[in-house]
Amino acid sequence: MARTEAPDVLVIGGGIVGLAVAWRARQRGLSVTVLDPDHGGGAARVAAGMLAPVTELQYGEEPLLHLGIASNVRYADFCAELSEAAGQDTGYRATGTLAVALDADDKAELGELHAFHQRLGLASEWITGREARKLEPMLAPGVRGGLHVADDHQVNPRLLLTALVAACEKAGVVLHRAAAAELLVEGDRAAGVRTSTGEHLTAGQTVLAAGPRSHLLPGLPADVLPPVRPVKGQILRLRMPTAHGPFLNRNVRAVVRGGHLYLVPRADGELVIGATTEEQGYDTTVTAGGVYELLRDAHELVPGITELPLVETSAGLRPGSPDNAPLLGPTALPGLLAATGHYRNGVLLTPVTADLIAETLATGAVPALAAPFSPSRFARSPR
Amino acid sequence: MARTEAPDVLVIGGGIVGLAVAWRARQRGLSVTVLDPDHGGGAARVAAGMLAPVTELQYGEEPLLHLGIASNVRYADFCAELSEAAGQDTGYRATGTLAVALDADDKAELGELHAFHQRLGLASEWITGREARKLEPMLAPGVRGGLHVADDHQVNPRLLLTALVAACEKAGVVLHRAAAAELLVEGDRAAGVRTSTGEHLTAGQTVLAAGPRSHLLPGLPADVLPPVRPVKGQILRLRMPTAHGPFLNRNVRAVVRGGHLYLVPRADGELVIGATTEEQGYDTTVTAGGVYELLRDAHELVPGITELPLVETSAGLRPGSPDNAPLLGPTALPGLLAATGHYRNGVLLTPVTADLIAETLATGAVPALAAPFSPSRFARSPR
Numbered sequence: 001m002a003r004t005e006a007p008d009v010l011v012i013g014g015g016i017v018g019l020a021v022a023w024r025a026r027q028r029g030l031s032v033t034v035l036d037p038d039h040g041g042g043a044a045r046v047a048a049g050m051l052a053p054v055t056e057l058q059y060g061e062e063p064l065l066h067l068g069i070a071s072n073v074r075y076a077d078f079c080a081e082l083s084e085a086a087g088q089d090t091g092y093r094a095t096g097t098l099a100v101a102l103d104a105d106d107k108a109e110l111g112e113l114h115a116f117h118q119r120l121g122l123a124s125e126w127i128t129g130r131e132a133r134k135l136e137p138m139l140a141p142g143v144r145g146g147l148h149v150a151d152d153h154q155v156n157p158r159l160l161l162t163a164l165v166a167a168c169e170k171a172g173v174v175l176h177r178a179a180a181a182e183l184l185v186e187g188d189r190a191a192g193v194r195t196s197t198g199e200h201l202t203a204g205q206t207v208l209a210a211g212p213r214s215h216l217l218p219g220l221p222a223d224v225l226p227p228v229r230p231v232k233g234q235i236l237r238l239r240m241p242t243a244h245g246p247f248l249n250r251n252v253r254a255v256v257r258g259g260h261l262y263l264v265p266r267a268d269g270e271l272v273i274g275a276t277t278e279e280q281g282y283d284t285t286v287t288a289g290g291v292y293e294l295l296r297d298a299h300e301l302v303p304g305i306t307e308l309p310l311v312e313t314s315a316g317l318r319p320g321s322p323d324n325a326p327l328l329g330p331t332a333l334p335g336l337l338a339a340t341g342h343y344r345n346g347v348l349l350t351p352v353t354a355d356l357i358a359e360t361l362a363t364g365a366v367p368a369l370a371a372p373f374s375p376s377r378f379a380r381s382p383r
Numbered sequence: 384m385a386r387t388e389a390p391d392v393l394v395i396g397g398g399i400v401g402l403a404v405a406w407r408a409r410q411r412g413l414s415v416t417v418l419d420p421d422h423g424g425g426a427a428r429v430a431a432g433m434l435a436p437v438t439e440l441q442y443g444e445e446p447l448l449h450l451g452i453a454s455n456v457r458y459a460d461f462c463a464e465l466s467e468a469a470g471q472d473t474g475y476r477a478t479g480t481l482a483v484a485l486d487a488d489d490k491a492e493l494g495e496l497h498a499f500h501q502r503l504g505l506a507s508e509w510i511t512g513r514e515a516r517k518l519e520p521m522l523a524p525g526v527r528g529g530l531h532v533a534d535d536h537q538v539n540p541r542l543l544l545t546a547l548v549a550a551c552e553k554a555g556v557v558l559h560r561a562a563a564a565e566l567l568v569e570g571d572r573a574a575g576v577r578t579s580t581g582e583h584l585t586a587g588q589t590v591l592a593a594g595p596r597s598h599l600l601p602g603l604p605a606d607v608l609p610p611v612r613p614v615k616g617q618i619l620r621l622r623m624p625t626a627h628g629p630f631l632n633r634n635v636r637a638v639v640r641g642g643h644l645y646l647v648p649r650a651d652g653e654l655v656i657g658a659t660t661e662e663q664g665y666d667t668t669v670t671a672g673g674v675y676e677l678l679r680d681a682h683e684l685v686p687g688i689t690e691l692p693l694v695e696t697s698a699g700l701r702p703g704s705p706d707n708a709p710l711l712g713p714t715a716l717p718g719l720l721a722a723t724g725h726y727r728n729g730v731l732l733t734p735v736t737a738d739l740i741a742e743t744l745a746t747g748a749v750p751a752l753a754a755p756f757s758p759s760r761f762a763r764s765p766r
Contacts, residue, residue: 238671288621288678289689295675306672313693 007031009361010192010203012180012217015042016157017339018209019164020350023082024358026171033174033201035193040161042211044347046235046316048264048272049091049160050251051075051348052152054122055099056260057113063372064325065120068345070369071352072151078351079155086166091156093267097251100132100139100146102300106255107144114147123150136248138304146254154251154264157347176201180210183219183336190336193217205361207337212282212319214327214340224333226378228341230282230317233275234290236298237312238305242269248302256297260344263302271308273298277344284315318343321378328356328373329366337361338375390414392744393575393586395563395600398425399540400722401592402547403733406465407741409554416557416584418576423548425594427540427730429618429699431647431655432474433634434458434731435535437505438482439643440496446755447708448503451728453752454735455534461734462538469549474539476650480634483515483522483529485683489638490527497530506533519631521687529637537634537647540730559584563593566602566719573719576600588744590720595665595702597710597723607716609761611724613665613700616658617673619681620695621688625652631685639680643727646685654691656681667698701726704761711739711756712749720744721758 009025011018014036022032053068079092101107117124125148132146133139168175179196183206192202208214212230240247248265255261264272276290291313298305321327321341326349331338339357342349356370366374392408394401397419405415436451462475484490500507508531515529516522551558562579566589575585591597595613623630631648638644647655659673674696681688704710704724709732713720722740725732739753749757 236671285692286694287689288619288681288691288693291674291693292678292682292689295671296679298671299675306670306675308671309668310671310674310696311669313696 006192006202006204007033007174008204009033009207010035010201011207011209012193013042013209013211013214014039014175015209015211016044016161016164016346016350017342017353018207019161019168020354021207021209021339021357022173023164023168023171024354025361026168026173028358028362030361033176033203034168035176035178035180035195035201037177037179037196039175039177040165043316043318044157044161046233046314047157047347048235048262048274049155049157049347050097050152050253050262050264051154052097052149052251052253053348054117054124054149055097055147055152055253056344057116059116067352067369067373068348071349072153074351074355075153075155079160082160082163082167085170086163088163088166089159090163091159091266092153093155094153095250096148096150097152097253098132098136098146098148099253100143100301102140102142102144102254102256104144109255110145110147117147125150136250136252138247138302139252140301140303143301152251155347156266160347180217183217185219185221185333189334205335205337207339207357207361209339211340212317214319214338221333223379224331224336225327225338225375226322228319228321228327229279231320231343232278232280232283232315232317234286234294234313234315235272235274236291236294236310238271238273238308239311240265240269240271240308247271247304252301254301256300259293259297261294261297261301263298271305282317284317286313286315290315318346326353326373327375328353328370329360329375331375332379389575389585389587390416390557391587392416392590393418393584394590394592395576396425396592396594396597397422397558398592398594399427399544399547399729399733400725400736401590402544402551403737404590404592404722404740405556406547406551406554407737408744409551409556411741411745413744416559416586417551418559418561418563418578418584420560420562420579422558422560423544426699426701427544429616429697430540430730431618431645431657432538432540432543432730433480433535433636433645433647434537435480435532435634435636436731437500437507437532438480438530438535438636439727440499442499450735450752450756451731454732455536457734457738458536458538462543465543465546465550468553469546471546471549472542473546474542474649475536476538477536478633479531479533480535480636481515481519481529481531483526483635483637483684485525485527485637485639487527492638493528493530500530508533519633519635521630521685522635523684523686526684535634538730539649543730563600566600568602568604568716572717588718588720590722590740590744592722594723595700597702597721604716606762607714607719608710608721608758609705611702611704611710612662614703614726615661615663615666615698615700617669617677617696617698618655618657619674619677619693621654621656621691622694623648623652623654623691630654630687635684637684639683642676642680644677644680644684646681654688665700667700669696669698673698701729709736709756710758711736711753712743712758714758715762
């Protein structure tokens with residue numbers, strides 16, 4: 001049983017959130033180890049990377065909106081700094097997003113969303129179907145109008161993950177390749193983990209960033225973390241022609257048959273179409289039905305996709321907390337912080353999550369922006 | 384420029400037809416070389432392997448029907464002999480086929496096909512929708528009836544190709560890995576080929592079995608072979624559960640929106656769904672539209688496919704002659720035979736093609752069954 005020198009911070013989970021937290025914590029002068037059998041994996045490897053706090057706004061979710069906008073406004077700088085540190089691009093593109101309506105019900109719903117945007121002072125412009133097709137000529141003739149949201153952009157999560165791994169390595173973060181087998185608790189305090197290879201990794205503070213498997217870590221006391229359920233998303237990758245001008249210029253989204261559909265066009269010609277929302281446990285199978293629904297709905301929105309090569313189908317697991325908002329900051333177990341439960345917003349919320357958790361790790365204080373997302377909000381009784 | 388000892392027969396193209404011809408010719412005592420950069424490739428690697436001369440019968444195609452039935456009746460023995468020779472299975476399954484109708488038009492059309500079957504004395508039983516669902520409980524409730532064709536079976540073309548490669552090798556067929564760069568003509572007679580690596584491979588007789596690229600061989604005199612156009616087919620592979628009895632028991636097919644749709648369930652749980660028919664040149668891109676149409680139409684026929692994993696999407700090129708019937712036997716150029724143009728029936732027609740061409744190679748005589756498929760039938764004037 002080997003013991004290595006204890007770092008200040010041990011991050012369990014080397015997905016997008018864990019790596020970004022590690023990078024930011026290291027920048028604050030802390031020594032950091034990230035534990036994962038496959039750093040740079042997780043749900044973000046599958047995600048489309050749409051950064052859409054405004055178009056995805058839900059009623060009654062203002063704290064989450066503020067968190068999302070706080071993350072969105074720092075995204076450009078986060079990516080610029082990361083690209084510089086890693087020597088690699090992240091695929092960040094300030095494209096804006098078009099949320100369109102296919103029928104009268106959609107139109108009414110988008111109209112209400114637009115009014116809500118206006119009350120909150122968010123940039124959101126109502127446009128007619130004709131105007132929408134002028135912006136995006138490939139849109140179906142049936143599109144009846146929609147919202148042009150100038151500040152909802154995109155990033156390429158695969159490039160972002162690669163850049164985070166590189167930036168962590170260059171900054172001296174230790175990327176330890178193993179799984180966490182058990183949380184170590186000494187006295188009444190988290191002390192680190194036992195790894196799948198039998199090592200004991202101790203640390204001053206431990207951050208649980210293991211997505212939908214966070215609450216399953218053996219040794220985690222009851223009631224410290226609510227269950228984080230896996231919500232499966234299937235997604236497609238097509239290839240757009242690049243010869244005759246862009247096929248699509250910006251993110252296009254709609255609600256089709258109750259499901260969120262979005263098309264995210266990248267500068268390199270990749271077109272990502274997502275995503276299903278399925279509560280199926282820890283299953284990441286790509287199914288005939290999932291692919292069928294995405295193609296059917298996307299075809300309704302942008303008929304011209306039929307000619308495009310279908311180059312990849314994949315599925316990932318979003319981590320969903322009981323209220324679908326993230327779990328951020330200190331848990332009821334001293335020495336253990338959470339950074340998980342980001343559900344459909346993991347990529348969007350990565351910069352703000354990293355900043356907030358790094359701040360807490362470095363100072364011990366929980367920033368006001370993080371307070372509504374305390375993991376303790378579900379506790380049945382005070383510990 | 385190396386010269387190797389000239390074999391009796393040189394086969395250009397190591398796809399399913401070329402390999403089967405080579406194996407049968409070798410069994411007749413001829414020395415045989417097959418030229419291909421990738422033996423065991425070609426359209427059959429993509430094909431579903433439905434052996435359906437009866438359910439695919441077209442009016443006015445009786446000679447092709449007879450050829451198809453002649454091949455079908457020898458399929459079981461062909462596979463048994465091949466498995467024995469290769470020491471490998473071919474996935475041949477005597478499942479029968481159900482051709483079903485989804486609407487009144489389909490029903491009328493299948494009714495006419497049934498009458499035609501009866502006039503020709505073919506095994507073909509009309510069954511009601513209820514009877515169809517009793518045979519195949521996963522069929523959609525909307526299925527209105529159909530034909531149960533007891534003698535239309537299936538094979539696994541990938542296993543068949545692997546077995547053919549092994550059987551050829553064991554029998555002493557030389558599998559030469561290179562492309563054909565030019566047909567060599569000496570005097571007024573085909574003499575072999577120059578390969579892409581510069582070798583001259585001469586042979587007593589040359590068989591052109593290069594699928595939709597057959598007529599493109601440099602050096603081939605004009606009018607010896609009509610153009611063989613590529614007809615693209617996209618196809619899907621799903622995985623069926625095997626725990627609770629079979630998902631489907633037999634081939635199921637229908638004409639949906641004018642396209643041939645078929646589901647071929649294999650014993651190992653693979654479910655093949657094919658196929659699109661597209662005239663797109665030599666393009667084998669899998670497109671969003673192709674996959675969408677197959678899933679949409681298959682879902683209409685067997686709704687339960689939505690739960691099945693989608694494990695592979697692929698596309699191949701069927702070789703289509705001007706009349707969509709194969710080109711079999713001696714061409715107008717002495718020493719050159721054709722075995723191509725099998726269009727949608729390449730897998731089905733492999734055993735009979737191999738027997739007929741081997742017979743011609745060994746004896747110089749063209750069997751009566753092959754006569755209607757002479758490559759010279761398109762010649763503008765006698766040479």
